[in-house]
Amino acid sequence: MTAQTNQTVMLSCEAKTLASHSRIYWLRQRQAPSANSHYEFLAFWDLTKGAVHGKEVEQEKLIVLRDSSRYTLSLQSVKPSDSGVYFCMTVGNPDLTFGKGTQLSVVDVLPTTPQPTKKTTPKKKVFRFPNLVTRKGLSCAPLVVGLLAAVVLVLLVSLGVAIHLHCLQRRARLRLLKQ
Known part of the structure; x- marks a missing residue:
């Protein structure tokens, strides 16, 4: 005290x-x-x-x-x-x-209680996206569109070939089992 x-x-x-x-x-x-x-x-x-x-x-x-x-x-x-x-x-x-x-x-003199320090909240940083320039018309160059179409075509052909080979293999097994 x-x-x-x-x-x-x-x-x-x-x-x-x-x-x-x-x-x-x-x-x-x-x-x-x-x-x-x-x-x-x-x-x-x-x-x-x-x-x-x-x-x-x-x-x-x-x-x-x-x-x-x-x-x-x-x-x-x-x-x-x-x-x-x-x-x-x-x-x-x-x-x-x-x-x-x-x-x-x-x-002789009672100690004083220090004033509580006020905590300052930092300002929030706001991220702003840069202004994007939009163009009308095709957004992809014709070369990129052509390459994408070629890749899709190759994948479809490969899928068709894989299905055809699978069917041939299955037929061969069935013939072998019948003999």
Whole structure:
């Protein structure tokens, strides 16, 4: 979570089951979790005493609230020094349960989100056929027409010869079978 300097930040923690003698603690870890990092005690909520603050905590700056099973830590007028990971923790008998933790980063100026870039669609290229010149009359030269006619005639003659040879072969087979 990112907040701007002097804003109010609300962090919440929900306890599913809480015995009458249990407490909800709020802790802060200023550095990233490591072997040298430690938890800083901020406050706890006791069902009989209400909110109890840590020794070095400004009570006006940090408010602990309870609403049914939801506990809220309200940080007033946050500063960059308030940045860190905030945890809620329940201490029961014999359980000790930590929440997931909320990363808080306090900055002087909130980062702005960049405007989405508009995708320009390229203009479609239109293919135009060249102007064709049409001529009236015969479109094929007489030589081409003559060649086509000759080829068709040769094919027809070849087909006729093939049919005639097939018939002769068939007759010869029939004569051979009759003998």
